[in-house]
Amino acid sequence: MKKNIINFKAFRVEEIKGDFKSSIKKVSISSIEPNEIIVKVHYSSLNYKDALSSIGNKGVTKKYPHTPGIDAVGIIVQSKTESFKVGDKVIVTGFDLGMNTNGGFGQYIKVPGEWALRLPINMTMKESVVIGTAGLTAGICVSKLTKLITPKDGKVVVSGATGGVGSLAIYILNKLGYTVVAITGKVSETEYLKKLGASEILMRNEIENYKNKPLLKSKFAGAIDTLGGVILQNIIKSTSHYGAITCCGNVASPNLELTVFPFILKGVSLIGIDSQNYPIKYRIEIWNKFAEEWKIDHELIAYSEINLDQLQDKISLLLSGKSKGRTIVNLDNKLP
Missing domain, CATH: 3.40.50.720 (NAD(P)-binding Rossmann-like Domain)
Structure with missing residues (x-):
């Protein structure tokens, strides 16, 4: 049976003779296994763990080459779980995403279905990633x-x-x-x-x-x-x-x-507080609060929107303590 291979761009970190270098690479995902989903990522965001992964911190990421990105929001394009169907908008944050599982700095991710939750009603994908992990x-x-x-x-x-x-x-x-x-x-x-x-x-x-x-x-x-x-x-x-x-x-x-x-x-x-492994049923409660009584005025929250090509500069700012607010990564490359 021929595998359904998806080719796409990702921010990849490679270990070369003990040094860690990042670049935009073409990578691929093959067919999924039972209980897995493939998500076309529309947005990710930059977090401190992502910055550490990008410089080769083995306490975060053990093996390279690797795609960081502990946040991802997008639309399911393949599903082998009863919990989700193709076309569902989902949020995936934490667990092993972006740590030892290739993460949201790629245009597609393949993850277990139990890592995902539905995007709440009254919340856009962009709004959700400004919140993120x-x-x-x-x-x-x-x-x-x-x-x-x-x-x-x-x-x-x-x-x-x-x-x-x-x-x-x-x-x-x-x-x-x-x-x-x-x-x-x-x-x-x-x-x-x-x-x-x-x-x-x-x-x-x-x-x-x-x-x-x-x-x-x-x-x-x-x-x-x-x-x-x-x-x-x-x-x-x-x-x-x-x-x-x-x-x-x-x-x-x-x-x-x-x-x-x-x-x-x-x-x-x-x-x-351990948000990485926080149970899904409690995550849903928190996300629903953000969609309702905690609804955020996004004009007040400082954030910048970038694409993959601009990511390395933002990582350097974060590691030097010069960043402010949130940095969201647009995987569609359609910036305002």
């Missing part, structure tokens, strides 16, 4: 946090405020009535953060230089931390009695130097 992560953080603290309990601080997770978290929290403090190292983005809903801006170096004590004066009822390291340490130490913190990143550092005092003397809760 960053928004899913922010949504999970907010969902966990709001079960433990209310707007009346006090301020919620968000670190990495101009990044994808941080900016979307600020927007949702403000929409839900919380008073939000944004932590940033970018003085120039103060007005942008206030437009998102931050009522107060805390400079990164200020919180990094808090006194090195086991406990600090209570400042926050809760927090969403995207950075880790000393910033998370000082947030924990500065959280009020019975406050809660969600932790979803380690860009600053994976290490924490703490005593147990915030946890046993103040009853502070530290909640780890």
Whole structure:
């Protein structure tokens, strides 16, 4: 039986004598197996994991050549699962997509059907990818946090405020009535953060230089931390009695130097967030919130739209800490 082969373009990362180089290549996908789908990708987005994969981080991607892209939204062109049919619009984020399974920086992906969910009603494909894994992560953080603290309990601080997770978290929290403090190292983005809903801006170096004590004066009822390291340490130490913190990143550092005092003397809760393997049934709940009560005004969220040829420059900006908001990748090459 002749295989149905699809040829297409992809952003490929190759390992050549220990060096990692990226370029646009022609690649192909052959016929699918039972319970798999092939999706024609209309949009992807750039995340920190994608940037790490593109420079050969073996903690993210073990084998090369490889196509990064942990986000993909598009239309099913082949299906061997009862859950989806050809023509369905779907979102695929996380799981192994873009890590060791070729990801959304290619015009087609082949994945297990259980990794996909239907694009919610009242949401376009472009709107969904502006949200992407960053928004899913922010949504999970907010969902966990709001079960433990209310707007009346006090301020919620968000670190990495101009990044994808941080900016979307600020927007949702403000929409839900919380008073939000944004932590940033970018003085120039103060007005942008206030437009998102931050009522107060805390400079990164200020919180990094808090006194090195086991406990600090209570400042926050809760927090969403995207950075880790000393910033998370000082947030924990500065959280009020019975406050809660969600932790979803380690860009600053994976290490924490703490005593147990915030946890046993103040009853502070530290909640780890794993959006990569978050169960589909709970993902659907988060995505439906984005389509309804968390509906985003996309004019407020900073994002840029690029094609595959522009991707390497954006990766360099992200790795140097100079990116802002979200970067979405148009696989149709039809830019505004």
